[in-house]
Amino acid sequence: MTAREDRARARAQDRKEREREERSARRRSAAPMPAWLAPPIAALGGYAAWAAFPPHGLWYLLPLGLAALTAACLVRRPGIAALSGLAWGMAFFLPLTAWANIYAGLEPWIALAVFESLYIIGFALAARAVLVRWGPSPRAGLVVACLWTGIEVLRSHVPWGGLPWGASAFALQDSPLLTLGPWIGTAGLAVVVGVLSQLLLGAAWLLLGRRAGRSRSLGLWPLTAAIVVVLVCLVVPRPHNPAPDGSGTLRIAGIQGNVPRLDPQDLEMPAEIWDNSLALTEQAGADARSAGTDLDLVVWPEASAGWDPRQDAVRSRALVGAAEDAGAPVLIGTATEAPGDRVYNTSQLWTVSGGPEQSYSKRHPVPFGEYIPARSFFRMLSDKVDLVPTDMAPGRSVGVLDVGERKVGVLICFEIAYENLVQDLVRDDAEVIVVQTNTALFGDSDEAAQQLGEARVLSAISGRSIVQVATVGESAIVTPDGRDLARTGHWEQGIVVADVPLRTGITPAMAAGPWIAVGIGALGLAGLLLALGSPRRTVDIPAPRRVRRTR
Structure with a gap:
């Protein structure tokens, strides 16, 4: 070779x-x-x-x-x-x-x-x-x-x-x-x-x-x-997400009453949130009359009443008077008794006829924040569980309320992060979604901004405008196309009010x-x-x- x-x-x-x-x-x-x-x-x-x-x-x-x-x-x-x-x-x-x-x-x-x-x-x-x-x-x-x-x-x-x-x-x-x-x-x-x-x-x-x-x-x-x-x-x-027949809007006012910064050792809501909310509701009604418009709904935040107004005749009359001042029903946030020494986190709708005519109790309390699962077991690991002395019970009914001839969906605080809860509202014909939240508990942290971001995303996904009303901010009215119709800052009193577009169509994601x-x-x-x-x-x-x- x-x-x-x-x-x-x-x-x-x-x-x-x-x-x-x-x-x-x-x-x-x-x-x-x-x-x-x-x-x-x-x-x-x-x-x-x-x-x-x-x-x-x-x-x-x-x-x-x-x-x-x-x-x-x-x-x-x-x-x-x-x-x-x-x-x-x-x-x-x-x-x-x-x-x-x-x-x-x-x-x-x-x-x-x-x-x-x-x-x-x-x-x-x-x-x-x-x-x-x-x-x-x-x-x-x-x-x-x-x-x-x-x-x-x-x-x-x-x-x-x-x-x-x-x-x-x-x-x-x-x-x-x-x-x-x-x-x-x-x-x-x-x-x-x-x-x-x-x-x-x-x-x-x-x-x-x-x-x-x-x-x-x-x-x-x-x-x-x-x-x-x-x-x-x-x-x-x-x-395609059509508006219903008629005006296609509800004029909604959100009341951000504001309170001083809370003591992190007890985080108890000051009673002045009640007085501030009453005063701003009266102002919202006066502003509407001076502008020649009518309000359809006034929304207070979560925990705006630290007691059940049904148990207090004076406060019941104050809420009826607030509805008269605003010329519209008032949706408040409060706590009500539940079986077994527990409480409900409840939204109540008060009108000039009294109330509450309709209510919604939070369906998804936050574990370790609003109730302690297996309390006796976790107490052996840490006595911090006693920071939540009373467990919150879950509500059973989807929060869709009748406001005139319109359907308003209600969620409380962290519930806006759960897409399945939003789907329940849409399936039950909610045309707009209201979120009541108590951001005073979280001080100067990013929680309020994060929660508002969740509301924006779920607004786009659901095709529903969302009205988020907070105790100290951030309150805002957002639409599915990403517009801010109204907004307040953090740690300030204010009213967010707008003609909020209503929708009845169901997006593919919701369906x-x-x-x-x-x-x-x-x-x-x-x-x-x-x-x-x-x-x-x-x-x-x-x-x-x-x-x-x-x-």
């Missing part, structure tokens, strides 16, 4: 070996995140995600923060992924729920952040199981996005009814993505955020050369796809009920099971290609 033939055979063998190594490299997952770097990267991602929420409103940081979390999940050991999930969760939930430190104290605040972070740990482990088998790829990205949504839905409902505070959708009040809300609801918006995060992760991995056998320039494609998704949202049409969330969760679970059934791939950096030397 000639030297020429030897060289040709060597080149052919070398080419086959290179092709074999390239095919093997393409089958491998991305190189792992170093164990020492993953938790800090995750913590930075969690902090960035917090900045996406009101009052900061940097919504585009949420997919970036989630991308950082999933990048930190691609590690060799599950324990590091779990630690990264905890780091992300604490960096996110501690600042997000800082208001809990005011209301309940340091230990319950930290306990809340730790408990919510357990869900993020669950997501991190599930995402890692997918990524170490499929690598950063389109199918892995879709499954991870669905898993993120599934975990978010789970923590929003389990246990004790859950807590959806910090759900992805609530960062999007000023985002183009919110145009998708009436079509796909909060769960669908969470998937979109998840998909964007995985596109950004894929782009970063390719641009940084972390996928073997691929050109770095390919990273421009997922980045372009993420930009296209956002741009498309700018032209998404709104669902779908829970099935969007169920479908997405099922897709994520199926993808996880499919990934677990796949052969595990290496997560090591591919070895350098060997070059055969020839003579």
Whole structure:
């Protein structure tokens, strides 16, 4: 055999070996995140995600923060992924729920952040199981996005009814993505955020050369796809959402009575909230008469009466007089007796004929805030449970009240964060939604801004205007298209009043009920099971290609 033939055979063998190594490299997952770097990267991602929420409103940081979390999940050991999930969760939930430190104290605040972070740990482990088998790829990205949504839905409902505070959708009040809300609801918006995060992760991995056998320039494609998704949202049409026959509006006045800052040791509402609310109601009626208009409804905030006015003839007459001054029924917030030495958080509608003619009791009291589940057990862990001396009982009826010939839906405080409660109102023909809340309990924290952001998002999703009335701010009247018809600041007396548009149509998200969330969760679970059934791939950096030397 000639030297020429030897060289040709060597080149052919070398080419086959290179092709074999390239095919093997393409089958491998991305190189792992170093164990020492993953938790800090995750913590930075969690902090960035917090900045996406009101009052900061940097919504585009949420997919970036989630991308950082999933990048930190691609590690060799599950324990590091779990630690990264905890780091992300604490960096996110501690600042997000800082208001809990005011209301309940340091230990319950930290306990809340730790408990919510357990869900993020669950997501991190599930995402890692997918990524170490499929690598950063389109199918892995879709499954991870669905898993993120599934975990978010789970923590929003389990246990004790859950807590959806910090759900992805609530960062999007000023985002183009919110145009998708009436079509796909909060769960669908969470998937979109998840998909964007995985596109950004894929782009970063390719641009940084972390996928073997691929050109770095390919990273421009997922980045372009993420930009296209956002741009498309700018032209998404709104669902048809017709106004009812007639005027199509209710003239509603929200009364922000305001009180001095509360003593964090007792957080008792001062009695002056009652006097302030009465005075502002009289002013609202006078303003309406001077403007030649009529009010249809006056709304006071949650806890505007610290007692049941039905038990006090003087205060009952004062409310009748307030309705006469305003020329409209007055919806107040109070506490009423419930079976078993408990109380209801109740909205009462008072008219010139007396009252309350109609009422609504809060259906979803906040666990550990308004009642203590398994009180005897948790008392063994901390005596902080006695900060809530009386448990609040849940109401049973959906809060849709008749105001003249119109239907007004009522929610109290944190209930605005629960999409299923909003769906109940819409299905029961509510044409506008009123939210009564006591923000005085949370001092100067971001809670009021966060809650108003939730109201904006649910207004867009439900197709209903929302009137949020707070004790000390922020009170506002918002429409489904994102307009502020009226608004007050924090720690100030004021009245928000507007002709509020009414709607009767049902958006696709409202019509779908829970099935969007169920479908997405099922897709994520199926993808996880499919990934677990796949052969595990290496997560090591591919070895350098060997070059055969020839003579």
